[in-house]
Amino acid sequence: MGTARRHAQLLWCAATDRTFERAELKGVEVLAGKCIHCNCMVIVDLDGTRMLRATVEHIVPRTHGGADTLDNLAIACGRCNGAKGIRHDPSPWGDPKLMAMIERLQERKRKRTREPLAGLTLPPLDDAGGDEEPAAAEEPKKKKRGRR
Numbered sequence: 001m002g003t004a005r006r007h008a009q010l011l012w013c014a015a016t017d018r019t020f021e022r023a024e025l026k027g028v029e030v031l032a033g034k035c036i037h038c039n040c041m042v043i044v045d046l047d048g049t050r051m052l053r054a055t056v057e058h059i060v061p062r063t064h065g066g067a068d069t070l071d072n073l074a075i076a077c078g079r080c081n082g083a084k085g086i087r088h089d090p091s092p093w094g095d096p097k098l099m100a101m102i103e104r105l106q107e108r109k110r111k112r113t114r115e116p117l118a119g120l121t122l123p124p125l126d127d128a129g130g131d132e133e134p135a136a137a138e139e140p141k142k143k144k145r146g147r148r
């Protein structure tokens with residue numbers, strides 16, 4: 001996944017998510033909003049140089065055929081979307097927890113969706129794909145038991 005494309009996805013998600021507002025961080029214009037999972041603050045830089053904690057979350061995971069389209073994308077913080085976070089993609093399709101998670105995220109996404117924020121210059125959002133890495137390449141992480 002190219003960085004520019006990832007950034008375009010983040011910007012579009014933020015622009016169409018009503019929890020995101022324009023803000024200024026150290027003199028840089030940013031969009032500040034909330035993680036789709038935990039509601040902690042995430043920041044998307046307008047110029048794409050820094051994306052504090054913001055990662056692209058696929059509501060229907062790509063391992064299950066989820067598309068790179070705006071309606072399937074949301075912004076999650078790095079903690080939630082990281083290896084130790086709320087990973088729902090390794091579960092098999094039909095798994096009740098997975099289906100409930102997708103439904104919850106879709107509902108949240110519906111509630112948050114708005115017209116793109118006015119006055120933003122949004123890069124083209126290319127849904128065509130093409131430069132994708134294989135979706136199933138990642139091995140499910142083994143769970144570590146905490147020991148004291």
Ligand SMILES: [Zn+2]
Pocket residue numbers: 035036037038039040076077078079080081
């Ligand atoms: Zn989060």
